[in-house]
Amino acid sequence: MNSELVEVLLVEDNSTDAELTIRELKKHHMANKLVHLKNGEEAIDFIFATGKYAGTRDVENSPKVILLDIQMPKVNGIEVLQKIKADQRTRGIPVVMLTSSKEDPDIQKCYDLGANSYIVKPVNFEGFAEAIKNLGFCLINPPPDL
């Protein structure tokens, strides 16, 4: 995992939600290089190569897309988003927020902070494709035509 390309970083505390999300992405061959972290603190350490990932990670080796759950204990998605967008090195990474309802009042806050889009859980592939479509980037393994 150390110097491997990470394509998708999934930050989700709920293991049921995580399992469903990964399963969905796997179904469409997008989970080859997927990393799942369970809280914001770890996510920050991972992205910025600090804390327990100091030395084993490289900041430049950033994920192609970050799926970030909003509601998490200790350090929540919004704080992680803030950190990501505040740092020059990581600002360009597309971030898709995961929320449980489209009326979540935090969604606006996320946009204000620079999130690229959001998906309402459960993540289905159409929603995911839609969310990343507008970001104009292609994965190293482009998704097979559906």
Place this chain on the structure above:
Amino acid sequence: MILFKDMPIRKKLMRIIFLISGVVLLVTCITFFFYELYAFRKTTTEKLSTIGKIIAANSTAALAFANQDDAKEILAAVKTEPHIVAAGLYDSEGKLFSHYNSDSTIDVFPTKPGKQGYYFVQSHLEGFQPVMLETRQLGTLYLKSDLGAMYERLRLYGIIAGLVAVLSFLLAFLLSNFLQKIISKPILSLAETAKAISNKKDYSVRAVKTGNDELGFLTDAFNNMLSQIEDQNATLQEFNQNLEQKVKNRTTQLELANKELETFSYSISHDLRAPLRGIIGFAAMLEEDYSSKLDPEAKRITSVIKNNTLKMGRLIDDLLAFSRMSRQDIKKTKISTTAMANEVIQDLLPENKNGHVKWIVHEMPDIKGDINAMRQVWINLVSNAIKYSATKQQPEIEIGYRDGEEETTFFVKDNGVGFDEKYKDKLFKVFQRLHSAEEFEGTGVGLAIVEKIISKHGGRVWAEAEENKGACFYFSLPGQ
């Protein structure tokens, strides 16, 4: 013509003074006039009498010696008194012996002498004076005088009286004009102060006391009242501020409570949704990964699991919406009802999967209400109408209004399954439904939301229906 009681005080005082002066002057003048009359008659009579006595005394010789020439001469002496118009001498038998008159009218003389003394007859003074020689009456003297002198005198008197009256009135006018100020000025000043105070509502001003009379008393009372008003105002102000502060505090508390409730309900719904996602997702997983191992019954079971979970999700959403609606304040603006209804119909059309609905939408008056809330009302009522008439061959939905005295009533009428009127009290309660979930999906919150919104606008909701014939839902808005 202004009534006396409504005249300004200045005018009242002056008129009163005038009247009194006038009356006093009049009474004085008349009294003096009559006195003058009396006095003048007396003096005239005395004068004539004296002349008479003198002439009578001088005529004794003429009468004794029946000397007509002498008599004429003596009589002519009255010429000196121009007002004597006739003088006559009668002898002892009463025959006119000699006469004199200033102008030639002989029948002016009485045929025989009358009583002694002088009397006023018509416009002359005339009288008889016996001519005596010691104790023997030789004859009678007749004198007649006109009253020219008196009239002259009285005319003069009248002119003087007139002049005095005019001067007095002028004096009365000037003095009263000047002196009425003594009374009226303090009164006017008090009135002015009162007017100024009540116009500017400045109760700290006080009237100036100008004396210790009744007006002074009035001024004191007036100032007292002002002090009381000031005190009461201050107390009221204090109460008001206290109240406002209390209201502010209460409002802040309420707003805080509302906010907390909002966050609370949101996080509850969020936490409730997560396990639901898990249930649905894993049931689906079961279906997908083990579909070969699942017989139709098993598949049905997983399907039931999923449906119920979905329903729970909808319940959570509806509850959240209902709770938010209850807590929101309405902001009234002008709404074009017909346009809104048509928009809602357009938005709901794609969901209307079951054939064509015949729409009858009447022109409706604009209303004042909260745009989002009223939109929700129309959405709920119209989608209900669509849903419950979907089973009919030719669904027909009519939307219109009735004008009332104090309120405007709108209705949404459908020809769908209707409901049993026996239970219509339950219609608008949360989660109450009159049909089973198999017949018609829904959570039973839609009408409760409509009822909440309309009652926030001060109106009412009600419905009429006949089973299998259709239903009509009404809502009224007051004062449109």
